[in-house]
Structures are given as C-alpha cells and as structure tokens.
Amino acid sequence: MEYIEAKEKFISTWGSLGSLWGINKAMAQIQALLFISTKPLSMEDIMHDLKISRGNTSMNLRQLMDWGIVTKVLVSGERKEFFTTEKDVQELARIVAKERSRREIKPVIKVLEEVSSIKDDGTEKTKELIIQTKALKDLTDDLDTLMNKLVNQKQNWLTKSVLKLMK
Amino acid sequence: MEYIEAKEKFISTWGSLGSLWGINKAMAQIQALLFISTKPLSMEDIMHDLKISRGNTSMNLRQLMDWGIVTKVLVSGERKEFFTTEKDVQELARIVAKERSRREIKPVIKVLEEVSSIKDDGTEKTKELIIQTKALKDLTDDLDTLMNKLVNQKQNWLTKSVLKLMK
DNA sequence: TTAAACTTTCAATAATTATTGAAATTTTGT
DNA sequence: ACAAAATTTCAATAATTATTGAAAGTTTAA
The missing domain is CATH 1.10.287 (Helix Hairpins)
Known part of the structure; x- marks a missing residue:
C-alpha cells in the first residue's frame, strides 16, 4: 500500500467513525487530515484535499475549534489562517x-x-x-x-x- | 410529574440518546418501553404505544434481538409473540x-x-x-x-x- | 481609505437515513 | 389441508442531516 492510498483509507475510515466519538463525517475527516499532516494547513489546503466546499470547511473547522481539538496557528508571512490539531x-x-x-x-x-x-x-x-x-x-x-x-x-x-x- | 409524562420523557430522552450507544431512535425507544414495562409486550402493544408502524416495529425488534438486548417470550394461551428486554x-x-x-x-x-x-x-x-x-x-x-x-x-x-x- | 484577500453565513439543494404500509410469507389452530 | 392470525419484506415516501455556493462580512496591506 502506497502513501496516497493509506492516507485516503485512514481519512475515510476515521470519517465514517465520526459517529463513534460523536462528531460528523466532515469534521472527523478534517481532523484526520490535520492529524497526519506534517505542518499546519490553510482552509484552501483542506477544501482541496478533501474535495469539500469552502462553507463546509469553514463551519466544521469552527466546530472543531469549539471542541478544542483544532487551533489556529499564525504562519509568518502568510495572510490566511492555518490550522493544526492536537497531536497527542x-x-x-x-x-x-x-x-x-x-x-x-x-x-x-x-x-x-x-x-x-x-x-x-x-x-x-x-x-x-x-x-x-x-x-x-x-x-x-x-x-x-x-x-x-x-x-x-x-x-x-x-x-x-x-x-x-x-x- | 405524573406517570404518563415521566414515561414519555424517559422514552424520548432514551430514544434521542440512541446515537450515544450506537443504535437508532426507534430501536432505543422500543428498548426503553420494554425496560420500564412490568410485563412482556406484543408487537401490537409496542406499535400502538410508540405510534410507529408494524414494519418499523418488526425490523427494530429484530435488530434488538440481534444485539441480544431483547428476547421473545412465550405467553401461554397467546398466539402472538411477546418481547422483553434485559432488565439488569x-x-x-x-x-x-x-x-x-x-x-x-x-x-x-x-x-x-x-x-x-x-x-x-x-x-x-x-x-x-x-x-x-x-x-x-x-x-x-x-x-x-x-x-x-x-x-x-x-x-x-x-x-x-x-x-x-x-x- | 480602499480594494483585494480571506472568512463566514445561510437559504437552497443534495445525500442519507428512517418510516410507512400493503403484499408476500410464515405460523398455528382446527 | 385450510384459512385466519401474525410476521416479515421492501419499494415508495418522508424526515433528517450534510453540503454547496454565492452574497455578505471582515481583515489587512499599501
């Protein structure tokens, strides 16, 4: 199994498992993506990677922040916001x-x-x-x-x- | 709070909580109803009490039996089947x-x-x-x-x- | 102060999931 | 073996939940 296949498998499994820990699919997938990312991602990055709309990304990121699972990080020299998840x-x-x-x-x-x-x-x-x-x-x-x-x-x-x- | 109100409150709360323990609303409500019933109930009893269709009742009872939460009981002199749930x-x-x-x-x-x-x-x-x-x-x-x-x-x-x- | 970059909101729509109800099937008593 | 009683099945429909996308709002750099 190659990286890209493993990554997709992980994200979709984690996404469908969302219900087990009480959140929806998109939320779980965003968290999964951030969880295996080596650096913070922008909203742009996330929506392109997961192929979901801007609105959806925005709403679910906010929810993840409400849960305290995801936080905004400032990337110097960048105007847009970046996000990261608790890694432990x-x-x-x-x-x-x-x-x-x-x-x-x-x-x-x-x-x-x-x-x-x-x-x-x-x-x-x-x-x-x-x-x-x-x-x-x-x-x-x-x-x-x-x-x-x-x-x-x-x-x-x-x-x-x-x-x-x-x- | 009177019996009837308390009963309804319990069934609807338990029903909406179904997702927490991984089953659907009707399933959880049927289990809740059986859980506070003093005697086994027939499919007829359940569908009338919860105001759900015969088909729905049948399918969800089967699922509850698959889970091992509900069992059929034979009531002597009765042709139809009766159901009860684990009470402990x-x-x-x-x-x-x-x-x-x-x-x-x-x-x-x-x-x-x-x-x-x-x-x-x-x-x-x-x-x-x-x-x-x-x-x-x-x-x-x-x-x-x-x-x-x-x-x-x-x-x-x-x-x-x-x-x-x-x- | 302005306008481009970026984010949020939310009504419309799509996707998913649950429910109905009637026909088909099975079970049971005679 | 028959038919009434009871149960199951499942295509159609309803209810719920998720997603889109474009307009409105906000932030920032110059």
Whole structure:
C-alpha cells in the first residue's frame, strides 16, 4: 500500500467513525487530515484535499475549534489562517471524553434524575419506572465518573488503568 | 410529574440518546418501553404505544434481538409473540459494550493496523502517517481492552473499578 | 481609505437515513 | 389441508442531516 492510498483509507475510515466519538463525517475527516499532516494547513489546503466546499470547511473547522481539538496557528508571512490539531492521542481522548460528558451525558443524567424522582403513587408500573430509571441513572453516573477519572490522570492513564484492572 | 409524562420523557430522552450507544431512535425507544414495562409486550402493544408502524416495529425488534438486548417470550394461551428486554442495567451495559467492540471498534483497529504498517519510504509525510496511525491504533486497542476488561467482571464491576481508580 | 484577500453565513439543494404500509410469507389452530 | 392470525419484506415516501455556493462580512496591506 502506497502513501496516497493509506492516507485516503485512514481519512475515510476515521470519517465514517465520526459517529463513534460523536462528531460528523466532515469534521472527523478534517481532523484526520490535520492529524497526519506534517505542518499546519490553510482552509484552501483542506477544501482541496478533501474535495469539500469552502462553507463546509469553514463551519466544521469552527466546530472543531469549539471542541478544542483544532487551533489556529499564525504562519509568518502568510495572510490566511492555518490550522493544526492536537497531536497527542491521549490528550485528544481526554478532550473528547470531557466534551461528550458535558454535552451529552450530564444532560441525560439530569433527565433520569427527574424521571426517577416522580411521586410513587403505589401502582406497579410507577414503581417499575422509578426503579429502572434510578438504576440507569446510577449506571450512567458511574460510567461518567469512571470516564472522567480515567481521563484526568495525565501520565499514561490508560496503560496504568488497564494494568490495575488486569491483576 | 405524573406517570404518563415521566414515561414519555424517559422514552424520548432514551430514544434521542440512541446515537450515544450506537443504535437508532426507534430501536432505543422500543428498548426503553420494554425496560420500564412490568410485563412482556406484543408487537401490537409496542406499535400502538410508540405510534410507529408494524414494519418499523418488526425490523427494530429484530435488530434488538440481534444485539441480544431483547428476547421473545412465550405467553401461554397467546398466539402472538411477546418481547422483553434485559432488565439488569449492568448486564445491558455488558452486552452493548461487547457488541460495539465487535461491530465497530475491532474493524477500525484492523484498518489502523494496515495503514500503520505501510512501507516507510523515508519521506517525512509517510513517517508522520505511520507514527500517528500507530499511536491511534494503540490507543484504540487499549480502550477496547479496558472496556472489555471492565465489562467482563460480572459482579459490580463498575463500582469496583471506580473505587480502584479513586484511591 | 480602499480594494483585494480571506472568512463566514445561510437559504437552497443534495445525500442519507428512517418510516410507512400493503403484499408476500410464515405460523398455528382446527 | 385450510384459512385466519401474525410476521416479515421492501419499494415508495418522508424526515433528517450534510453540503454547496454565492452574497455578505471582515481583515489587512499599501
């Protein structure tokens, strides 16, 4: 497999995987492109390389910056803006985990809390609703806590955690 | 909040959260409905309750059964089929984690492996592609291993793991 | 201050994904 | 073996989501 084929394979796989870590295809592809680039890229570079429109590039770059995954860099002597992504995979995972917790998990926990604390009217179905949503709330809470714990251990958190659980 | 409102809130929240755990809205809503039901439900019950078509109900029930989340139960004296879902949240999490690993994560690891093992032609961009996809492969591998480790500890795995990591 | 370079916005459109519903198929009781 | 009951299939359609591209807006160099 040659460079160009490998590059395309990586970008398209990462793009279609976007849903797994909660972002859309174009966003994931832009991030992938920056991730394997040896230098910062301009909007022009990105739109030509990925064959997507200027508008699309602009919107998705902004989203990536909102997530904190991509940052603008100034290239001296250049008028246009250049972009780069976090290159350390562990730091990347940390950012993604934090954002998903904040954007998706925390709000769900809140709803589960509300639902599980309705008044028990004594009927079987109400009891079941309360019991089950409470259990789901506790599980989600635990998973969220675990994820944030993992992710806040800076140095080699993953390897350390895996080792801990293995023994 | 009354039962009916709480029930609807739970089902719609869980439904829109489907994407978080990798299934579609109808699938997630059917699972949610079964999850808080005190007894197995028929296809008829489900389609009326969620106001979705017979075809949709049938297809999504089959998918839930493929995932191993929902099972058919025989109700004596009844001709039609009844369905129920796994009621234990930890077991549910275990099933979901296993399936996502198998369906999504493992295939990605395979691609990353292929891409990261292309021939190093000495150019800087090829070196970068190899380094970065290798790092991503290692991370994904570690996360997958960690997830499966967590999920294979039957009794109270989550609480135990969280405690372990906290100290 | 001006105009070229660059970026953003957003209504229109395209692409994708989910849902319907009726016909075909399968299952079951008699 | 038959027909009623139940389920599945799938082409058509609807709903959702992503993308375009051109106009509007912003920045910068001279």
